[in-house]
Each structure stands twice: as C-alpha cells, then as structure tokens.
Amino acid sequence: MTQRLYQGVENEIDATTAILAETKGKSCCGEAASRRARSTDKLREECGVVAIHGHPSAARQAYLGLYALQHRGQESAGIATADGQRLANIKGMGLVSEIFTDDVLAKLPGTMAIGHTRYSTTGDSALLNAQPIRVDSTKGLIAIAHNGNLVNLGNLRASLERDGAYFQTTSDSEIIVQLIAHSGSSTLVDAIADSLSKIDGAFSIVMMTRDRVFAARDPRGFRPLSMGRIKNPGAPDTVVFASETCAFDLLRAEYIRDVLPGELVMVTEDGVTSRQYSSGVPQTSCIFEHVYFARPDSRIFGRWVQESRDQMGRQLARESGVAADVVVPVPDSGVTAALGYAEEARIPFRFGLIRNHYVGRTFIEPEQRVRDFGVRLKLNPVHNLLEGKRVILIDDSIIRGTTSRKIVRMVRGAGAKEVHLRISCPPTISPCFYGVDTPSKRELIAANNSIEEIRRYIEADSLAYLSLDGLLGAVQDQGRTGHCTACYTGDYPTQWVDVEDILPATVNI
Numbered sequence: 311m312t313q314r315l316y317q318g319v320e321n322e323i324d325a326t327t328a329i330l331a332e333t334k335g336k337s338c339c340g341e342a343a344s345r346r347a348r349s350t351d352k353l354r355e356e357c358g359v360v361a362i363h364g365h366p367s368a369a370r371q372a373y374l375g376l377y378a379l380q381h382r383g384q385e386s387a388g389i390a391t392a393d394g395q396r397l398a399n400i401k402g403m404g405l406v407s408e409i410f411t412d413d414v415l416a417k418l419p420g421t422m423a424i425g426h427t428r429y430s431t432t433g434d435s436a437l438l439n440a441q442p443i444r445v446d447s448t449k450g451l452i453a454i455a456h457n458g459n460l461v462n463l464g465n466l467r468a469s470l471e472r473d474g475a476y477f478q479t480t481s482d483s484e485i486i487v488q489l490i491a492h493s494g495s496s497t498l499v500d501a502i503a504d505s506l507s508k509i510d511g512a513f514s515i516v517m518m519t520r521d522r523v524f525a526a527r528d529p530r531g532f533r534p535l536s537m538g539r540i541k542n543p544g545a546p547d548t549v550v551f552a553s554e555t556c557a558f559d560l561l562r563a564e565y566i567r568d569v570l571p572g573e574l575v576m577v578t579e580d581g582v583t584s585r586q587y588s589s590g591v592p593q594t595s596c597i598f599e600h601v602y603f604a605r606p607d608s609r610i611f612g613r614w615v616q617e618s619r620d621q622m623g624r625q626l627a628r629e630s631g632v633a634a635d636v637v638v639p640v641p642d643s644g645v646t647a648a649l650g651y652a653e654e655a656r657i658p659f660r661f662g663l664i665r666n667h668y669v670g671r672t673f674i675e676p677e678q679r680v681r682d683f684g685v686r687l688k689l690n691p692v693h694n695l696l697e698g699k700r701v702i703l704i705d706d707s708i709i710r711g712t713t714s715r716k717i718v719r720m721v722r723g724a725g726a727k728e729v730h731l732r733i734s735c736p737p738t739i740s741p742c743f744y745g746v747d748t749p750s751k752r753e754l755i756a757a758n759n760s761i762e763e764i765r766r767y768i769e770a771d772s773l774a775y776l777s778l779d780g781l782l783g784a785v786q787d788q789g790r791t792g793h794c795t796a797c798y799t800g801d802y803p804t805q806w807v808d809v810e811d812i813l814p815a816t817v818n819i
C-alpha cells in the first residue's frame with residue numbers, strides 16, 4: 311500500500327495511511343484525478359478564480375475576468391452570482407466564451423459574483439466537480455471557487471459525514487464549505503477563519519454568500535490572488551479579486567494589492583475588512599508561476615512575470631552560452647525568456663517555430679492517436695529561418711522528454727545545422743502536490759537520467775538548464791517573497807506528500 315510521509319516524520323505513517331484512499335491522485339480543487347494530464351508532456355495549471363463585489367453587471371464582469379484567466383484552465387468554467395436574496399450558479403464544460411453566451415449571463419442576476427475556470431479530468435465527474443460549488447449549509451448558502459490543492463484532508467471528510475455532512479461532489483473544496491458549516495463559531499467570518507486554519511496545502515479561494523464576498527490565501531501563499539477596484543463615478547467602488555492581474559486590465563480595474571498569505575478578506579456593502587487567520591508560516595509561493603503558468607502581462611507575488619522571464623533568459627545565456635546564429639523560442643511560453651537570452655547573448659531572435667493557436671484543446675483529448683499528432687499539429691518550423699543555421703531553442707521545461715525530442719527533430723528536419731536546447735528553469739525532478747498537474751517521479755525524465763542522457767534522448771547537440779540559484783535570482787524582489795521550488799529540489803514545504811509519486815523509476819531510458 312502506498313503511504314505518505316513527511317521528510318523524517320516516519321512515525322506518522324501508520325496513522326495516516328488511511329488518508330490516501332481519499333487524497334491519492336488529487337488534482338487541483340481536490341478531485342480524485344485519473345492521472346489524466348499525466349498523459350501530456352507539459353505541466354498544467356488547473357484553476358483560475360475571480361470575484362466581483364458591487365457591480366450592476368457582476369456576472370458579465372466575472373465572465374471577462376475568467377476570459378482573461380482562460381490559460382489557467384480550459385475544460386470547465388462556472389459563475390455564481392448573488393443579489394442579496396438569491397444565489398444563482400451556472401457551470402459548464404468548455405471554454406468560458408462557449409459556456410457563457412448572452413442568454414446564459416442573463417440568468418445570473420446580482421451585483422456580486424465569483425467565477426472559476428478549470429483544467430479538469432475527462433469523464434462523468436468533470437461537470438459535477440466544476441466550480442463554483444454551491445452548498446446550502448447551516449450558515450446559509452455558500453458558493454466557493456478554489457485554486458490549489460489541499461494536502462492534509464486526513465479523515466476530515468469521514469468525520470464531517472459522521473457529523474451529518476452530505477457531500478454533493480468528490481472535491482476537497484467542498485470540505486472547506488462543510489468545515490465552515492459545522493464550525494462551532496457563531497459568526498460566519500469566524501467560522502471561515504476557523505476552517506481555513508484546519509486545512510493545509512495550496513488554496514487561493516473566493517467565496518460568496520447572499521450578501522458578502524470573501525477572498526483568502528493559504529498561509530504559505532502558494533497560488534497568487536490579487537485585489538483591485540473599479541472606480542464608479544458617484545457610487546462606491548467595485549471590489550474585484552483575480553488569480554492574475556491580467557484579468558484587471560480587461561475589467562479596467564486598478565490593482566490595489568495581493569491578498570496576503572494567511573489573510574482572509576471580507577467585502578460587504580459597508581466596505582472591505584481583513585484579518586490574518588494564520589501568521590508566522592514561511593511564504594513558499596510557487597516559482598513555476600513565474601516560469602510558465604502565469605501570463606507575462608500579469609504581476610504575481612508582487613513582481614511582473616515578464617521581468618522574471620526576461621531575467622531567466624539573460625541568466626541562462628550567462629550560464630550556458632553557445633556559439634549560434636539564431637535564438638528561437640518554443641512558443642508561447644518560451645518567448646519572453648528567449649528574448650532575454652538573445653539580448654544578453656547578442657544573437658538574433660527569430661520566430662522559427664509557429665504555433666497554431668486553434669488546436670489547444672485537442673491536446674486534452676485522451677486518445678492516443680491525437681497525442682501522436684500533437685506536436686506537428688501545434689507547431690510548424692519556418693524553414694527559411696532555420697536552414698543551415700546553428701539554432702538555440704529556448705523552452706520552459708522538459709517533462710517526459712518526448713515533446714522536446716519531437717521539436718528538436720522538427721527543427722533539424724527543417725535544415726538546422728545544430729540544435730542547442732536551453733531550458734529556463736532547473737531540471738524538473740519531483741511532482742507537485744499543490745495544484746499543478748505533474749507526472750509521478752517515475753515519469754519525469756530528469757528525475758531518472760543525467761543531463762547528458764537526456765541530451766542523447768532528445769537528440770540535441772547540447773542541452774543546458776538554468777541553475778536553481780539562477781532561477782531564484784531571476785525572481786528575486788529584495789527578499790520579500792519566499793518561493794516553493796519543490797519540483798526542482800524534492801524539498802516540500804508541507805508535511806504531506808504521496809510517497810508513491812516520489813519514487814524514482816527503476817528503468818532508465
């Protein structure tokens with residue numbers, strides 16, 4: 311049987327083995343995942359959240375916010391609204407623009423809204439576990455949308471069921487609502503603070519009742535969540551929350567600040583109040599948000615993503631420069647780092663690979679025949695830019711290595727004389743348990759092979775990764791933000807990890 315343990319806390323194994331049946335294979339928002347994205351060769355962010363308080367078209371504002379956050383999840387989306395009396399909720403499978411037509415938005419009245427977009431499993435459970443989740447509790451109607459992944463559920467679900475909780479989903483996000491419903495605290499805000507302090511892991515949450523909006527981050531601040539406002543002449547400001555600040559731009563909202571790790575913010579018609587429900591825990595914000603997930607036009611954890619990626623590229627050029635004729639990004643996520651690399655190395659930057667933006671969702675389909683076509687469907691080389699050239703390819707990660715090998719072959723097949731692959735972060739050697747869908751250690755090529763072995767496998771002339779120090783330097787902000795780097799180090803900031811997922815492969819490539 312698989313067990314969970316924390317570095318060195320082995321005496322907790324027996325007491326916690328039972329947890330696994332509930333929490334094994336969790337993906338973002340806690341659904342028992344079927345290792346689905348583990349069929350892809352790219353890490354996936356799984357959720358984006360948005361909240362609106364005090365706007366006459368709250369549903370439409372939430373829609374626009376989700377539209378800007380679509381890159382954080384493309385399988386399902388939902389919006390819940392409240393008008394002081396009722397709490398409506400509509401969810402669907404597909405892209406935000408496909409689900410929320412004008413007719414659908416018209417069914418979501420009210421001046422408050424929360425929204426969620428999600429990369430989820432395929433199968434029957436996907437819509438059931440789409441968010442927001444609405445629960446009719448002893449504390450009234452509550453809707454919740456959650457980005458992240460809880461890790462210490464323990465027997466919370468079982469004990470809540472013994473206390474009479476009736477779960478409508480298999481999502482651990484619903485456990486948060488049930489904890490609130492069963493809290494002994496007399497006020498709702500106390501019950502929320504009490505419940506959040508009982509759970510561990512990654513969560514950036516927005517919640518709504520009939521007349522209030524709440525936003526909170528876990529004490530370590532794994533996932534981003536920012537607060538902004540839309541100024542309404544002659545009327546109170548609209549308060550907005552979003553996973554990334556790029557959503558504020560579409561809403562014409564002004565960024566105010568990040569929700570702090572361990573902070574619970576409440577918005578009512580009387581204004582904004584806040585409390586620290588937890589303090590003293592070191593911040594470990596996800597460094598991979600800067601490497602890959604977040605949009606470069608977002609400011610997360612107090613720093614522009616574009617600036618971080620540019621610095622990653624520059625540092626990569628300083629650490630592992632090589633003579634070449636052209637720097638080519640693997641689009642889209644490699645572009646900003648490649649620009650930094652090219653500028654630092656004084657080598658021309660060229661779009662030598664063109665991405666077809668209209669095939670993205672195809673890759674979520676599980677059929678093997680689609681996957682085999684994936685890279686060629688998605689990318690095409692620009693032959694006249696590559697022919698006879700020594701090419702430096704810049705990408706943000708190598709997961710299994712299969713996609714990287716296809717891209718290297720594609721560039722060489724277009725006539726490149728040499729192909730040098732540079733990766734704008736350190737080797738990914740350990741899975742994530744905090745809301746990012748990663749393969750187990752057995753499937754991570756860098757966990758089981760040397761860099762030279764990977765180079766041979768992907769058939770590149772040379773291969774280099776950014777060092778961990780180089781990455782930390784690229785995202786530094788005078789020491790204000792601490793980062794989680796567990797997928798590069800195996801050093802997890804929380805107690806609970808899945809031991810089966812962190813076992814290395816026994817057979818190398």
Ligand code: SF4
Nearest residue numbers: 596598742794796797
């Ligand atoms: S393990 Fe990696 S992807 Fe997961 S939170 Fe930590 S840095 Fe981010």
